[in-house]
Amino acid sequence: MRTIRSLLNRFGITRQNTPEERTLLERYEPDHPQFVADPYPTYRWLRENEPVHRAPNGAFVLTRYDDVVAALANPALGNAPARYAVVHSRNRDNYVCADMANNILPFLDDPAHAGPRRAVARSFTGHLKSMPPDYQGFAQHCLERLQGRSDVELIKDFATPFVLKTICSILGFPDTDGDQLKAHSEYFFICSQKFPLKPRAWKWTTNWRPSDIMF
DSSP: HHHHHOOOOOOOOOOOOOOOHHHHHHTTTTTTTTHHHHOOOHHHHHHHHEEEEOOOOOOOEEOOOHHHHHHHHTTTTSSSSTTSSTTTTGGGTBBBBHHHHHHHGOOOOTTTTTHHHHHHHHHHHHHHHHSSSOOHHHHHHHTTTTTTTOOOIIIIIIIIHHHHHHHHHHHHHOOGGGHHHHHHHHGGGGGOHHHEEEGOOOOOOOOOOOGOOOO
């Protein structure tokens, strides 16, 4: 908490919110339909009134560019799970999610992050140079499928198919595997749940879907 307080002081966040402000701030719910439809008024209010905002789920939300840059450069902050998080390394023997989180790059800080990142970047960059994907061709293919339509959902109808086609090309998968690859990517988020390592202790429901998991 000492680190958090020092950061709040660094960003000038020292006052308490009034009840009216709390009501407004509670609207920062990224998965709420109203926020998804028009998030900009909320972001504007946060930038002007509480640029370092404590969200209802406990996360700190930064909305000013300079603050984000300062936070990214602050050695007190990082990607490694906090000691009170379920995915902290102390839980590796208890939960699959903790074991996974301490073995993948997004959850690692230096020096543990540097070695694997260099190896992956070297291999990945070399592969892209030797076999560059046809990004323009992929985009053209996705756009042709939308011709004649008067209503298009950009993420679902263009961005997702384009990304899947690109990833399949990079990994050497046929385009027909795109939907399966998307399903596997959704299943990946199961690992953020408290599943024990012993399969016999897992409790599954017959109507479970990856989209049921919210973050």
